[in-house]
Amino acid sequence: MSVSEAVDRIIDELEFIEAERRQLKAKGPHFMIVQRDGEQCNACASHRDFAAVYLLHQGRFFQVSLGTVLMRLFDYLARHNRVAQTAKQIENGTRIDLSLRVPRDAVSTSVIPRRYVRVYVRRIRQALGVALRQAGLEIESDAVLASDGTALNEVGYRFHGTFEWLNTAEVQQATKDWAEVPNRVTASTSTHFRGRRSHLGG
Numbered sequence: 001m002s003v004s005e006a007v008d009r010i011i012d013e014l015e016f017i018e019a020e021r022r023q024l025k026a027k028g029p030h031f032m033i034v035q036r037d038g039e040q041c042n043a044c045a046s047h048r049d050f051a052a053v054y055l056l057h058q059g060r061f062f063q064v065s066l067g068t069v070l071m072r073l074f075d076y077l078a079r080h081n082r083v084a085q086t087a088k089q090i091e092n093g094t095r096i097d098l099s100l101r102v103p104r105d106a107v108s109t110s111v112i113p114r115r116y117v118r119v120y121v122r123r124i125r126q127a128l129g130v131a132l133r134q135a136g137l138e139i140e141s142d143a144v145l146a147s148d149g150t151a152l153n154e155v156g157y158r159f160h161g162t163f164e165w166l167n168t169a170e171v172q173q174a175t176k177d178w179a180e181v182p183n184r185v186t187a188s189t190s191t192h193f194r195g196r197r198s199h200l201g202g
Contacts, residue, residue: 028144028161029137030056031064033075035167050075051168055128057135064131066124073112073120077145078163084148084156087114121145121157 036049050071053064066074076094077085085093091114112120128141148156 024137024139028159029132029135029139030162031078031164032056032061032171033071033078033163033165034171035165055131055135057137060135062131062134064124064127066127069112070120070124070127073117074124076112077157077159078161081159081161081163084146084158086154086156087117088154090114090117090157117157118155121147 032054034051034054036051050068053066053071053074055062055064064074072094073090076090080093090112095111125141125145128144132139132141132144144160146158146160148158
């Protein structure tokens, strides 16, 4: 490699880092929500069996360690991240979602009760904090899952990030695609993900 080629490569890397920094500031981190094989994978599917949640950064996957209930809340907030959701709205919203997809007798045991939302949000933030540190991102977890006041002086929760939904059968190919472009893939530039089963939050 010539000196000029080396300089060009360094410039490209610096430009990439700056572009990624601007994207993180504007849109937040990018997450992949993984569902079991055979599940409908899009931002509108209302009840699914979740396998994992990952933070994607610089071509690497960092698992956000969440249990089943926390993944359900993570998914709900990711699908409704245009507007902050209060505990009451989360309870009612998960009830409506579930009533469309599961037997009536199973709805009551799967709804996220409003009295637990604050505790669940705190646990999600703890898991986000671990993943963000592993990825080397200097972002506070409560900036990713933020608390917003409402007109009725209630607390609403809203994600600052971008999201996509894949099932486990698709994750292997996604991992391969990201690995083929190490340190050069971001949520906004990935040609594999763009236009597929993704939903970009503001």
